[in-house]
Amino acid sequence: MKHRIMGLFSDFEQAFEAIAEIRARKIPGLTVDDVTLKSPIEHPEIEEVLGERPAHVPKFTLMGACFGITFGFLMLSSAQATFLVQPQGGKPVVPLPTNIVLTYEMLILFGVLFTVISFLTLSGMLRKRDTLYSETVSLDQVGVLLEVDDKNAQALKSLFQRHKVVEIREEVV
Protein backbone atom coordinates (compact mmCIF):
# COMPACT_ATOMS: atom_id res chain seq x y z
CA MET A 1 0.00 0.00 0.00
CA LYS A 2 1.32 3.44 -0.93
CA HIS A 3 0.78 6.70 0.91
CA ARG A 4 0.83 10.13 -0.65
CA ILE A 5 1.87 12.62 1.99
CA MET A 6 2.09 16.38 1.68
CA GLY A 7 3.64 18.58 4.32
CA LEU A 8 2.73 22.26 4.31
CA PHE A 9 5.43 24.62 5.55
CA SER A 10 5.15 28.29 6.40
CA ASP A 11 8.21 29.25 4.32
CA PHE A 12 10.76 28.00 1.82
CA GLU A 13 13.59 27.64 4.34
CA GLN A 14 11.81 25.00 6.41
CA ALA A 15 10.63 23.14 3.35
CA PHE A 16 14.16 23.17 1.94
CA GLU A 17 15.61 21.85 5.19
CA ALA A 18 13.14 18.96 5.05
CA ILE A 19 14.11 18.26 1.44
CA ALA A 20 17.80 18.42 2.40
CA GLU A 21 17.18 15.58 4.84
CA ILE A 22 15.45 13.56 2.15
CA ARG A 23 18.41 14.27 -0.12
CA ALA A 24 20.71 12.98 2.62
CA ARG A 25 18.71 9.73 2.40
CA LYS A 26 17.46 9.84 5.97
CA ILE A 27 14.51 7.76 4.82
CA PRO A 28 15.49 4.60 2.95
CA GLY A 29 14.13 4.29 -0.57
CA LEU A 30 13.30 8.00 -0.92
CA THR A 31 15.34 10.34 -3.09
CA VAL A 32 15.02 14.00 -3.93
CA ASP A 33 13.69 13.00 -7.36
CA ASP A 34 10.52 11.77 -5.66
CA VAL A 35 9.79 15.21 -4.25
CA THR A 36 7.15 17.48 -5.74
CA LEU A 37 7.35 21.03 -4.44
CA LYS A 38 4.25 23.23 -4.51
CA SER A 39 4.69 26.93 -3.91
CA PRO A 40 3.03 30.33 -4.41
CA ILE A 41 6.09 31.61 -6.30
CA GLU A 42 9.05 29.98 -7.95
CA HIS A 43 12.05 30.07 -5.65
CA PRO A 44 15.11 31.50 -7.45
CA GLU A 45 17.38 28.73 -6.17
CA ILE A 46 15.00 25.85 -6.63
CA GLU A 47 17.45 23.92 -8.81
CA GLU A 48 20.04 23.88 -6.04
CA VAL A 49 17.51 22.17 -3.79
CA LEU A 50 15.74 19.79 -6.15
CA GLY A 51 18.54 19.33 -8.65
CA GLU A 52 18.39 19.90 -12.40
CA ARG A 53 15.04 18.86 -13.82
CA PRO A 54 14.29 19.02 -17.51
CA ALA A 55 12.08 21.58 -19.28
CA HIS A 56 11.85 20.74 -22.96
CA VAL A 57 9.79 23.75 -24.04
CA PRO A 58 12.65 25.43 -26.01
CA LYS A 59 12.96 22.38 -28.29
CA PHE A 60 9.32 22.76 -29.30
CA THR A 61 9.80 26.49 -29.74
CA LEU A 62 12.59 25.77 -32.20
CA MET A 63 10.43 23.26 -34.00
CA GLY A 64 7.60 25.82 -34.21
CA ALA A 65 9.93 28.49 -35.55
CA CYS A 66 11.32 26.12 -38.22
CA PHE A 67 7.81 25.04 -39.16
CA GLY A 68 6.75 28.70 -39.37
CA ILE A 69 9.58 29.59 -41.71
CA THR A 70 8.91 26.62 -43.97
CA PHE A 71 5.14 26.97 -43.96
CA GLY A 72 5.25 30.73 -44.44
CA PHE A 73 7.62 30.67 -47.37
CA LEU A 74 5.97 27.69 -49.07
CA MET A 75 2.51 29.19 -48.68
CA LEU A 76 3.56 32.50 -50.19
CA SER A 77 5.66 31.09 -52.98
CA SER A 78 3.06 28.47 -53.96
CA ALA A 79 0.39 31.18 -54.06
CA GLN A 80 2.67 33.41 -56.15
CA ALA A 81 3.53 30.50 -58.45
CA THR A 82 -0.08 30.40 -59.64
CA PHE A 83 0.77 33.59 -61.55
CA LEU A 84 3.42 31.86 -63.67
CA VAL A 85 1.25 32.08 -66.76
CA GLN A 86 0.93 35.83 -66.45
CA PRO A 87 3.62 38.23 -67.67
CA GLN A 88 5.67 39.42 -64.70
CA GLY A 89 7.08 42.55 -66.34
CA GLY A 90 10.60 41.64 -65.32
CA LYS A 91 9.73 41.12 -61.67
CA PRO A 92 10.54 37.80 -60.01
CA VAL A 93 7.66 35.37 -59.57
CA VAL A 94 8.74 34.70 -56.00
CA PRO A 95 10.24 37.93 -54.66
CA LEU A 96 12.56 37.11 -51.77
CA PRO A 97 12.85 40.51 -50.00
CA THR A 98 9.11 41.01 -49.61
CA ASN A 99 8.43 37.38 -48.77
CA ILE A 100 10.92 37.58 -45.93
CA VAL A 101 8.58 39.96 -44.09
CA LEU A 102 5.66 37.54 -44.01
CA THR A 103 7.88 34.49 -43.48
CA TYR A 104 9.26 36.26 -40.43
CA GLU A 105 5.75 36.86 -39.10
CA MET A 106 4.94 33.16 -39.58
CA LEU A 107 8.15 32.21 -37.77
CA ILE A 108 7.03 34.17 -34.73
CA LEU A 109 3.39 33.07 -34.88
CA PHE A 110 4.20 29.36 -35.00
CA GLY A 111 7.08 29.76 -32.55
CA VAL A 112 4.66 31.24 -30.02
CA LEU A 113 1.90 28.71 -30.72
CA PHE A 114 4.24 25.73 -30.36
CA THR A 115 5.68 27.22 -27.16
CA VAL A 116 2.25 27.58 -25.60
CA ILE A 117 1.05 24.13 -26.66
CA SER A 118 4.24 22.48 -25.39
CA PHE A 119 3.89 24.36 -22.08
CA LEU A 120 0.34 23.14 -21.59
CA THR A 121 1.32 19.59 -22.47
CA LEU A 122 4.65 19.25 -20.67
CA SER A 123 3.80 21.04 -17.44
CA GLY A 124 1.10 18.55 -16.52
CA MET A 125 -1.76 21.01 -16.70
CA LEU A 126 -5.17 20.45 -18.30
CA ARG A 127 -5.86 17.62 -15.89
CA LYS A 128 -7.80 17.22 -12.68
CA ARG A 129 -6.08 18.73 -9.68
CA ASP A 130 -4.42 16.54 -7.10
CA THR A 131 -6.74 15.55 -4.27
CA LEU A 132 -4.06 16.67 -1.82
CA TYR A 133 -4.07 20.16 -3.29
CA SER A 134 -4.20 22.83 -0.63
CA GLU A 135 -5.44 26.34 -1.27
CA THR A 136 -2.83 27.67 1.13
CA VAL A 137 -0.22 26.85 -1.52
CA SER A 138 -1.58 29.66 -3.67
CA LEU A 139 -1.60 31.91 -0.61
CA ASP A 140 1.64 31.72 1.35
CA GLN A 141 2.59 28.13 2.21
CA VAL A 142 5.02 25.72 0.60
CA GLY A 143 4.01 22.10 0.08
CA VAL A 144 6.34 19.10 -0.13
CA LEU A 145 4.62 16.07 -1.64
CA LEU A 146 5.96 12.51 -1.73
CA GLU A 147 4.66 9.03 -2.37
CA VAL A 148 6.03 6.50 0.10
CA ASP A 149 5.56 2.87 1.13
CA ASP A 150 3.50 1.98 4.15
CA LYS A 151 6.58 1.34 6.27
CA ASN A 152 8.13 4.78 5.54
CA ALA A 153 5.00 6.87 6.02
CA GLN A 154 5.55 7.47 9.72
CA ALA A 155 9.24 8.28 9.21
CA LEU A 156 8.36 10.91 6.62
CA LYS A 157 5.77 12.50 8.87
CA SER A 158 8.31 12.66 11.69
CA LEU A 159 10.81 14.27 9.33
CA PHE A 160 8.25 16.91 8.40
CA GLN A 161 7.45 17.53 12.06
CA ARG A 162 11.09 18.06 12.89
CA HIS A 163 11.02 21.00 10.46
CA LYS A 164 7.98 22.69 11.93
CA VAL A 165 5.45 21.54 9.40
CA VAL A 166 2.19 23.47 9.66
CA GLU A 167 -0.08 20.72 8.39
CA ILE A 168 0.25 17.21 7.01
CA ARG A 169 -2.20 15.85 4.46
CA GLU A 170 -2.28 12.22 3.51
CA GLU A 171 -4.08 9.81 1.23
CA VAL A 172 -3.73 6.11 0.67
CA VAL A 173 -3.43 5.00 -2.94
Added chain:
Amino acid sequence: METKDINEQIKWAQINKDVLKSLVNPRPAYWVAVAICLLMLACAVTAEVYQYQTGIGTADLDWPQMWGLYISTFIFWIGMSHSGTLLSAILHIIHADWRKPIYRFAEAMTTFSLMTAGLFPVIHLGRLWNMYWVLPYASDRGAWPNFRSPLVWDAFAIFTYLTSSALFLFIGMIPDLAICRDNAKGWRKKLYTVLSLGWAGTDRQWRHFRKTYLLMACFLIPLAVSVHSIVSSDFAMSIMPGWHVTTFPPYFVAGALYSGCAAIITLFIILRYFFRFEEYMTIPILEKTCKLTFVIAMAWTYLLLSEFITVWYGDDIPAKEVLMDKLTGTYSPYFLTMIFFGSVLPFTLAVEKLRRHIPTMFVVSLLLNVGMWLERWMIVSPTLSFAYQPVAWSVMWPSIVQWAIVFGSFGWFGLLFLVFVKIFPSVSMYEVKEMIYHRRRANVEDQAMAYHRRTSDPQPVAELPGA
Protein backbone atom coordinates in the same frame (compact mmCIF):
# COMPACT_ATOMS: atom_id res chain seq x y z
CA MET B 1 9.01 60.99 0.81
CA GLU B 2 8.07 57.56 -0.54
CA THR B 3 11.24 56.15 -2.12
CA LYS B 4 10.73 52.38 -2.18
CA ASP B 5 9.03 50.76 -5.16
CA ILE B 6 7.02 48.64 -2.78
CA ASN B 7 6.57 48.12 0.91
CA GLU B 8 8.63 45.00 1.59
CA GLN B 9 6.78 44.28 4.80
CA ILE B 10 3.47 43.43 3.12
CA LYS B 11 2.43 39.88 3.92
CA TRP B 12 1.69 37.55 1.01
CA ALA B 13 -1.81 36.91 2.33
CA GLN B 14 -2.41 40.65 2.37
CA ILE B 15 -1.46 40.91 -1.32
CA ASN B 16 -4.04 38.28 -2.23
CA LYS B 17 -6.62 40.01 -0.07
CA ASP B 18 -6.03 43.48 -1.53
CA VAL B 19 -6.02 42.38 -5.16
CA LEU B 20 -8.99 40.04 -4.84
CA LYS B 21 -10.93 42.82 -3.11
CA SER B 22 -10.43 44.97 -6.20
CA LEU B 23 -12.46 42.47 -8.22
CA VAL B 24 -15.58 43.03 -6.17
CA ASN B 25 -15.23 46.38 -4.48
CA PRO B 26 -14.09 49.28 -6.67
CA ARG B 27 -14.74 52.91 -5.81
CA PRO B 28 -18.03 54.37 -7.19
CA ALA B 29 -15.96 56.30 -9.76
CA TYR B 30 -15.40 52.99 -11.53
CA TRP B 31 -19.10 52.76 -12.35
CA VAL B 32 -19.15 56.39 -13.47
CA ALA B 33 -16.29 55.58 -15.85
CA VAL B 34 -18.19 52.55 -17.18
CA ALA B 35 -21.26 54.75 -17.81
CA ILE B 36 -19.16 57.36 -19.65
CA CYS B 37 -17.58 54.67 -21.81
CA LEU B 38 -21.00 53.26 -22.64
CA LEU B 39 -22.21 56.71 -23.70
CA MET B 40 -19.15 57.23 -25.88
CA LEU B 41 -19.65 53.82 -27.44
CA ALA B 42 -23.31 54.64 -28.09
CA CYS B 43 -22.17 57.72 -30.08
CA ALA B 44 -19.95 55.54 -32.25
CA VAL B 45 -22.59 52.87 -32.78
CA THR B 46 -25.17 55.50 -33.79
CA ALA B 47 -22.72 57.07 -36.24
CA GLU B 48 -21.76 53.69 -37.65
CA VAL B 49 -25.41 52.66 -38.13
CA TYR B 50 -26.03 55.97 -39.92
CA GLN B 51 -22.94 55.48 -42.10
CA TYR B 52 -23.96 51.89 -42.83
CA GLN B 53 -27.48 52.88 -43.90
CA THR B 54 -26.59 56.06 -45.78
CA GLY B 55 -23.25 55.19 -47.26
CA ILE B 56 -19.58 55.96 -46.70
CA GLY B 57 -20.11 59.39 -48.32
CA THR B 58 -21.49 60.62 -44.98
CA ALA B 59 -17.98 60.30 -43.58
CA ASP B 60 -16.73 62.77 -46.24
CA LEU B 61 -14.18 60.24 -47.39
CA ASP B 62 -13.72 61.21 -50.99
CA TRP B 63 -10.84 61.62 -53.42
CA PRO B 64 -8.17 62.77 -52.65
CA GLN B 65 -8.94 62.35 -48.93
CA MET B 66 -9.53 58.61 -49.09
CA TRP B 67 -7.78 58.02 -45.79
CA GLY B 68 -9.16 60.27 -43.11
CA LEU B 69 -9.55 59.94 -39.39
CA TYR B 70 -10.30 56.22 -39.62
CA ILE B 71 -6.83 55.30 -40.83
CA SER B 72 -5.17 57.91 -38.59
CA THR B 73 -6.95 56.44 -35.58
CA PHE B 74 -6.15 52.91 -36.73
CA ILE B 75 -2.44 53.83 -36.58
CA PHE B 76 -2.96 55.53 -33.23
CA TRP B 77 -4.49 52.40 -31.66
CA ILE B 78 -1.85 50.12 -33.19
CA GLY B 79 0.75 52.45 -31.67
CA MET B 80 -1.00 52.47 -28.32
CA SER B 81 -0.76 48.70 -28.25
CA HIS B 82 2.99 48.75 -28.36
CA SER B 83 4.12 49.76 -24.94
CA GLY B 84 2.22 47.19 -22.94
CA THR B 85 3.61 43.97 -24.29
CA LEU B 86 6.88 45.38 -25.59
CA LEU B 87 7.87 47.12 -22.37
CA SER B 88 6.67 44.20 -20.28
CA ALA B 89 8.81 41.82 -22.34
CA ILE B 90 11.90 44.06 -22.33
CA LEU B 91 11.67 44.79 -18.61
CA HIS B 92 11.13 41.08 -17.92
CA ILE B 93 14.26 40.12 -19.83
CA ILE B 94 16.43 42.74 -18.13
CA HIS B 95 15.00 41.76 -14.71
CA ALA B 96 13.56 45.20 -13.93
CA ASP B 97 11.30 44.05 -11.13
CA TRP B 98 9.42 47.33 -10.77
CA ARG B 99 7.37 46.26 -13.79
CA LYS B 100 5.69 43.55 -11.71
CA PRO B 101 2.82 45.52 -10.17
CA ILE B 102 1.96 47.29 -13.44
CA TYR B 103 2.65 44.94 -16.34
CA ARG B 104 -0.69 43.09 -16.23
CA PHE B 105 -2.88 46.07 -17.10
CA ALA B 106 -0.29 47.28 -19.62
CA GLU B 107 -0.48 43.94 -21.43
CA ALA B 108 -4.27 44.07 -21.31
CA MET B 109 -4.05 47.55 -22.81
CA THR B 110 -2.10 46.06 -25.73
CA THR B 111 -4.73 43.44 -26.45
CA PHE B 112 -7.66 45.85 -26.26
CA SER B 113 -5.88 48.52 -28.32
CA LEU B 114 -5.32 45.97 -31.05
CA MET B 115 -8.95 44.90 -30.89
CA THR B 116 -9.97 48.55 -31.25
CA ALA B 117 -7.49 49.15 -34.08
CA GLY B 118 -8.80 46.11 -35.94
CA LEU B 119 -12.25 47.72 -36.17
CA PHE B 120 -11.06 50.71 -38.17
CA PRO B 121 -10.11 49.07 -41.49
CA VAL B 122 -13.53 47.39 -41.38
CA ILE B 123 -15.33 50.67 -40.64
CA HIS B 124 -13.23 52.36 -43.32
CA LEU B 125 -14.46 49.83 -45.88
CA GLY B 126 -17.97 51.23 -45.54
CA ARG B 127 -19.48 48.03 -46.82
CA LEU B 128 -19.33 46.00 -43.62
CA TRP B 129 -20.77 42.94 -45.31
CA ASN B 130 -17.58 42.72 -47.37
CA MET B 131 -15.30 42.89 -44.35
CA TYR B 132 -13.75 39.53 -45.19
CA TRP B 133 -12.14 41.27 -48.19
CA VAL B 134 -9.43 42.56 -45.88
CA LEU B 135 -8.30 39.00 -45.17
CA PRO B 136 -5.67 37.42 -47.42
CA TYR B 137 -7.30 34.55 -49.28
CA ALA B 138 -7.53 33.30 -52.85
CA SER B 139 -10.49 34.68 -54.79
CA ASP B 140 -12.87 32.51 -56.83
CA ARG B 141 -10.63 33.18 -59.86
CA GLY B 142 -7.69 31.63 -58.01
CA ALA B 143 -5.90 34.95 -57.66
CA TRP B 144 -4.18 35.55 -54.34
CA PRO B 145 -3.67 39.00 -52.83
CA ASN B 146 -0.49 40.83 -53.68
CA PHE B 147 1.97 39.68 -51.03
CA ARG B 148 4.27 42.53 -52.04
CA SER B 149 1.80 45.02 -50.61
CA PRO B 150 2.37 46.42 -47.10
CA LEU B 151 -1.41 46.41 -46.61
CA VAL B 152 -1.35 42.61 -46.81
CA TRP B 153 1.64 42.57 -44.46
CA ASP B 154 -0.50 44.60 -42.04
CA ALA B 155 -3.17 41.91 -41.90
CA PHE B 156 -0.59 39.20 -41.16
CA ALA B 157 1.40 41.29 -38.68
CA ILE B 158 -1.61 42.47 -36.69
CA PHE B 159 -3.08 38.97 -36.53
CA THR B 160 0.26 37.59 -35.30
CA TYR B 161 0.67 40.38 -32.78
CA LEU B 162 -2.87 40.09 -31.44
CA THR B 163 -2.58 36.31 -31.08
CA SER B 164 0.84 36.45 -29.45
CA SER B 165 0.14 39.30 -27.08
CA ALA B 166 -3.21 37.82 -26.00
CA LEU B 167 -1.45 34.51 -25.28
CA PHE B 168 1.34 36.34 -23.45
CA LEU B 169 -1.26 38.08 -21.29
CA PHE B 170 -3.13 34.84 -20.64
CA ILE B 171 -0.10 32.67 -19.86
CA GLY B 172 1.25 35.28 -17.45
CA MET B 173 -2.10 35.31 -15.68
CA ILE B 174 -2.49 31.57 -15.05
CA PRO B 175 -0.97 31.46 -11.51
CA ASP B 176 -3.17 34.41 -10.53
CA LEU B 177 -6.24 32.77 -12.00
CA ALA B 178 -5.51 29.80 -9.74
CA ILE B 179 -5.45 32.15 -6.75
CA CYS B 180 -8.78 33.59 -7.88
CA ARG B 181 -10.16 30.06 -8.31
CA ASP B 182 -9.18 29.16 -4.76
CA ASN B 183 -10.95 32.18 -3.33
CA ALA B 184 -13.98 32.72 -5.57
CA LYS B 185 -17.57 31.56 -5.39
CA GLY B 186 -20.41 31.14 -7.90
CA TRP B 187 -19.87 31.96 -11.59
CA ARG B 188 -16.47 33.40 -10.92
CA LYS B 189 -15.25 30.11 -9.45
CA LYS B 190 -16.41 28.25 -12.57
CA LEU B 191 -14.76 30.79 -14.86
CA TYR B 192 -11.45 30.80 -13.00
CA THR B 193 -11.43 27.00 -12.71
CA VAL B 194 -11.66 26.68 -16.48
CA LEU B 195 -9.16 29.45 -17.20
CA SER B 196 -6.55 28.39 -14.63
CA LEU B 197 -6.21 25.10 -16.56
CA GLY B 198 -5.54 23.04 -13.44
CA TRP B 199 -2.62 25.10 -12.15
CA ALA B 200 -1.39 23.69 -8.82
CA GLY B 201 1.91 25.54 -8.36
CA THR B 202 4.12 22.44 -8.65
CA ASP B 203 7.82 22.84 -9.36
CA ARG B 204 7.24 21.19 -12.74
CA GLN B 205 4.62 23.78 -13.68
CA TRP B 206 6.74 26.70 -12.48
CA ARG B 207 9.78 25.41 -14.35
CA HIS B 208 7.92 25.17 -17.65
CA PHE B 209 6.05 28.39 -16.97
CA ARG B 210 9.26 30.38 -16.56
CA LYS B 211 10.78 29.00 -19.75
CA THR B 212 7.58 29.62 -21.70
CA TYR B 213 7.19 33.17 -20.45
CA LEU B 214 10.80 34.03 -21.24
CA LEU B 215 10.61 32.54 -24.73
CA MET B 216 7.41 34.40 -25.48
CA ALA B 217 8.99 37.64 -24.27
CA CYS B 218 11.92 37.02 -26.63
CA PHE B 219 9.53 36.55 -29.54
CA LEU B 220 7.37 39.53 -28.72
CA ILE B 221 10.10 42.16 -28.74
CA PRO B 222 11.06 41.78 -32.43
CA LEU B 223 7.41 41.15 -33.28
CA ALA B 224 6.26 44.44 -31.78
CA VAL B 225 9.02 46.31 -33.60
CA SER B 226 8.13 44.59 -36.87
CA VAL B 227 4.40 45.35 -36.55
CA HIS B 228 4.76 49.10 -36.39
CA SER B 229 7.56 49.08 -38.96
CA ILE B 230 5.12 47.32 -41.27
CA VAL B 231 2.39 49.86 -40.50
CA SER B 232 4.88 52.61 -41.36
CA SER B 233 5.57 50.81 -44.65
CA ASP B 234 1.95 51.53 -45.66
CA PHE B 235 3.21 55.08 -46.07
CA ALA B 236 6.97 54.87 -46.54
CA MET B 237 6.75 52.42 -49.44
CA SER B 238 4.50 54.76 -51.39
CA ILE B 239 5.91 57.67 -53.40
CA MET B 240 3.62 60.28 -51.89
CA PRO B 241 5.32 63.49 -50.68
CA GLY B 242 5.78 63.47 -46.94
CA TRP B 243 5.35 59.71 -46.72
CA HIS B 244 8.33 58.44 -48.70
CA VAL B 245 10.71 58.86 -45.76
CA THR B 246 13.43 56.39 -44.80
CA THR B 247 13.20 57.14 -41.09
CA PHE B 248 9.50 56.27 -40.90
CA PRO B 249 9.87 52.77 -39.36
CA PRO B 250 11.93 53.85 -36.30
CA TYR B 251 9.86 57.03 -36.10
CA PHE B 252 6.64 55.01 -35.97
CA VAL B 253 8.04 52.56 -33.42
CA ALA B 254 9.23 55.42 -31.18
CA GLY B 255 5.84 57.14 -31.55
CA ALA B 256 4.08 53.91 -30.69
CA LEU B 257 6.15 53.38 -27.57
CA TYR B 258 5.61 56.99 -26.62
CA SER B 259 1.83 56.95 -26.81
CA GLY B 260 1.73 53.55 -25.12
CA CYS B 261 3.85 54.78 -22.20
CA ALA B 262 1.67 57.85 -21.82
CA ALA B 263 -1.40 55.59 -21.76
CA ILE B 264 0.24 53.41 -19.11
CA ILE B 265 0.64 56.51 -16.91
CA THR B 266 -3.03 57.43 -17.42
CA LEU B 267 -4.29 53.93 -16.64
CA PHE B 268 -1.86 53.58 -13.73
CA ILE B 269 -3.39 56.65 -12.07
CA ILE B 270 -6.95 55.57 -12.85
CA LEU B 271 -6.51 52.03 -11.49
CA ARG B 272 -4.62 53.25 -8.45
CA TYR B 273 -7.62 55.39 -7.57
CA PHE B 274 -10.44 53.02 -8.58
CA PHE B 275 -9.07 49.99 -6.76
CA ARG B 276 -7.15 51.65 -3.90
CA PHE B 277 -3.86 50.22 -5.15
CA GLU B 278 -1.68 52.81 -3.40
CA GLU B 279 0.45 50.03 -1.85
CA TYR B 280 1.28 48.47 -5.22
CA MET B 281 1.12 51.23 -7.82
CA THR B 282 3.46 53.45 -5.88
CA ILE B 283 4.83 56.90 -6.63
CA PRO B 284 8.40 55.58 -7.25
CA ILE B 285 7.05 53.18 -9.89
CA LEU B 286 5.09 56.04 -11.46
CA GLU B 287 8.30 58.07 -11.47
CA LYS B 288 10.19 55.32 -13.25
CA THR B 289 7.47 55.08 -15.88
CA CYS B 290 7.56 58.86 -16.32
CA LYS B 291 11.34 58.83 -16.77
CA LEU B 292 11.03 56.09 -19.36
CA THR B 293 8.34 58.10 -21.17
CA PHE B 294 10.60 61.17 -21.15
CA VAL B 295 13.48 59.23 -22.74
CA ILE B 296 11.17 57.84 -25.43
CA ALA B 297 9.70 61.32 -26.01
CA MET B 298 13.17 62.68 -26.67
CA ALA B 299 13.96 59.81 -29.06
CA TRP B 300 10.71 60.54 -30.90
CA THR B 301 11.55 64.25 -31.06
CA TYR B 302 14.96 63.45 -32.51
CA LEU B 303 13.39 61.25 -35.20
CA LEU B 304 10.80 63.95 -35.97
CA LEU B 305 13.59 66.48 -36.48
CA SER B 306 15.49 63.96 -38.62
CA GLU B 307 12.42 63.69 -40.83
CA PHE B 308 12.25 67.48 -41.24
CA ILE B 309 15.97 67.70 -42.01
CA THR B 310 15.81 64.84 -44.51
CA VAL B 311 12.97 66.55 -46.37
CA TRP B 312 14.49 70.02 -46.11
CA TYR B 313 17.90 69.08 -47.46
CA GLY B 314 16.49 66.63 -50.00
CA ASP B 315 15.60 67.73 -53.51
CA ASP B 316 11.96 66.68 -53.35
CA ILE B 317 10.00 69.90 -53.93
CA PRO B 318 6.49 68.42 -53.34
CA ALA B 319 7.67 66.94 -50.03
CA LYS B 320 9.03 70.36 -49.02
CA GLU B 321 5.72 71.96 -49.95
CA VAL B 322 3.82 69.50 -47.77
CA LEU B 323 6.20 70.19 -44.88
CA MET B 324 5.82 73.96 -45.30
CA ASP B 325 2.07 73.63 -45.44
CA LYS B 326 2.12 71.67 -42.20
CA LEU B 327 4.15 74.44 -40.56
CA THR B 328 2.37 77.48 -42.00
CA GLY B 329 -0.76 76.38 -43.84
CA THR B 330 -4.20 75.09 -43.00
CA TYR B 331 -2.97 72.31 -40.78
CA SER B 332 -0.45 74.42 -38.86
CA PRO B 333 -2.54 74.85 -35.65
CA TYR B 334 -2.79 71.07 -35.30
CA PHE B 335 0.80 70.44 -36.38
CA LEU B 336 2.23 73.00 -33.96
CA THR B 337 0.00 71.69 -31.18
CA MET B 338 1.34 68.23 -31.93
CA ILE B 339 4.92 69.50 -31.62
CA PHE B 340 4.11 71.29 -28.39
CA PHE B 341 2.38 68.29 -26.80
CA GLY B 342 4.85 65.78 -28.21
CA SER B 343 8.18 67.53 -27.72
CA VAL B 344 7.80 70.39 -25.22
CA LEU B 345 5.24 69.10 -22.73
CA PRO B 346 7.29 65.96 -21.91
CA PHE B 347 9.82 68.20 -20.13
CA THR B 348 7.35 68.23 -17.24
CA LEU B 349 8.30 64.55 -16.85
CA ALA B 350 11.87 65.61 -16.17
CA VAL B 351 10.91 67.65 -13.10
CA GLU B 352 10.81 65.52 -9.97
CA LYS B 353 8.23 67.62 -8.18
CA LEU B 354 5.79 67.40 -11.11
CA ARG B 355 6.52 63.71 -11.68
CA ARG B 356 5.42 62.95 -8.16
CA HIS B 357 2.24 65.03 -8.45
CA ILE B 358 -0.47 62.66 -9.60
CA PRO B 359 -3.08 65.17 -10.93
CA THR B 360 -0.39 66.89 -13.04
CA MET B 361 0.83 63.58 -14.44
CA PHE B 362 -2.73 62.54 -15.23
CA VAL B 363 -3.36 65.68 -17.29
CA VAL B 364 0.09 65.55 -18.91
CA SER B 365 -0.32 61.89 -19.92
CA LEU B 366 -3.69 62.65 -21.52
CA LEU B 367 -2.24 65.61 -23.42
CA LEU B 368 0.72 63.56 -24.59
CA ASN B 369 -1.72 61.14 -26.16
CA VAL B 370 -3.69 63.98 -27.73
CA GLY B 371 -0.36 65.02 -29.27
CA MET B 372 0.31 61.50 -30.50
CA TRP B 373 -3.15 61.23 -32.02
CA LEU B 374 -2.59 64.57 -33.79
CA GLU B 375 0.73 63.22 -35.04
CA ARG B 376 -1.04 60.36 -36.83
CA TRP B 377 -3.59 62.71 -38.32
CA MET B 378 -0.79 65.04 -39.45
CA ILE B 379 0.91 62.12 -41.20
CA VAL B 380 -2.20 61.10 -43.13
CA SER B 381 -4.16 64.20 -44.08
CA PRO B 382 -1.65 66.91 -45.18
CA THR B 383 -0.04 64.58 -47.73
CA LEU B 384 -3.40 63.67 -49.21
CA SER B 385 -4.42 67.35 -49.28
CA PHE B 386 -1.28 68.60 -51.05
CA ALA B 387 0.06 65.78 -53.21
CA TYR B 388 1.63 66.08 -56.66
CA GLN B 389 -1.27 67.50 -58.63
CA PRO B 390 -2.33 71.04 -57.67
CA VAL B 391 -5.69 70.33 -59.30
CA ALA B 392 -6.31 67.79 -56.54
CA TRP B 393 -5.33 70.05 -53.68
CA SER B 394 -8.11 70.26 -51.17
CA VAL B 395 -8.55 70.36 -47.44
CA MET B 396 -11.38 68.26 -46.19
CA TRP B 397 -12.58 68.65 -42.63
CA PRO B 398 -13.74 65.26 -41.30
CA SER B 399 -17.50 64.93 -40.95
CA ILE B 400 -19.30 64.52 -37.64
CA VAL B 401 -19.70 60.82 -38.47
CA GLN B 402 -15.93 60.31 -38.51
CA TRP B 403 -15.47 62.29 -35.32
CA ALA B 404 -18.22 60.35 -33.55
CA ILE B 405 -16.73 56.98 -34.48
CA VAL B 406 -13.24 58.07 -33.44
CA PHE B 407 -14.59 59.45 -30.16
CA GLY B 408 -16.56 56.27 -29.54
CA SER B 409 -13.53 54.07 -30.13
CA PHE B 410 -12.09 55.44 -26.87
CA GLY B 411 -15.31 54.37 -25.16
CA TRP B 412 -15.03 50.90 -26.68
CA PHE B 413 -11.43 50.56 -25.52
CA GLY B 414 -12.27 51.93 -22.08
CA LEU B 415 -15.21 49.58 -21.69
CA LEU B 416 -13.17 46.51 -22.63
CA PHE B 417 -10.44 47.56 -20.25
CA LEU B 418 -12.77 48.34 -17.35
CA VAL B 419 -14.59 45.02 -17.73
CA PHE B 420 -11.24 43.20 -17.83
CA VAL B 421 -9.91 44.78 -14.64
CA LYS B 422 -13.17 43.97 -12.84
CA ILE B 423 -13.01 40.27 -13.76
CA PHE B 424 -9.27 39.61 -13.79
CA PRO B 425 -6.63 40.81 -11.32
CA SER B 426 -4.98 43.93 -12.69
CA VAL B 427 -2.00 43.53 -10.36
CA SER B 428 -0.04 40.31 -10.69
CA MET B 429 -0.21 38.75 -7.23
CA TYR B 430 2.45 36.09 -7.67
CA GLU B 431 4.90 38.51 -9.27
CA VAL B 432 4.44 41.07 -6.51
CA LYS B 433 5.11 38.27 -4.00
CA GLU B 434 8.29 37.41 -5.90
CA MET B 435 9.32 41.06 -5.97
CA ILE B 436 8.88 41.37 -2.21
CA TYR B 437 10.61 38.04 -1.56
CA HIS B 438 13.63 38.98 -3.67
CA ARG B 439 13.92 42.45 -2.18
CA ARG B 440 13.77 41.11 1.36
CA ARG B 441 16.49 38.59 0.53
CA ALA B 442 18.58 41.31 -1.10
CA ASN B 443 18.23 43.42 2.04
CA VAL B 444 19.41 40.53 4.21
CA GLU B 445 22.34 39.95 1.87
CA ASP B 446 23.26 43.65 1.89
CA GLN B 447 23.13 43.64 5.64
CA ALA B 448 25.30 40.53 5.79
CA MET B 449 27.81 42.06 3.38
CA ALA B 450 27.97 45.17 5.52
CA TYR B 451 29.06 43.01 8.41
CA HIS B 452 31.46 40.91 6.27
CA ARG B 453 29.40 37.82 6.69
CA ARG B 454 27.78 35.34 4.37
CA THR B 455 24.01 35.19 4.32
CA SER B 456 24.10 31.65 5.57
CA ASP B 457 26.16 32.57 8.62
CA PRO B 458 24.27 32.79 11.91
CA GLN B 459 23.15 36.36 12.46
CA PRO B 460 24.29 37.78 15.78
CA VAL B 461 21.24 39.78 16.72
CA ALA B 462 23.14 42.33 18.76
CA GLU B 463 25.17 43.41 15.72
CA LEU B 464 22.19 44.20 13.53
CA PRO B 465 21.21 47.85 13.28
CA GLY B 466 18.32 48.73 15.51
CA ALA B 467 18.78 45.62 17.63
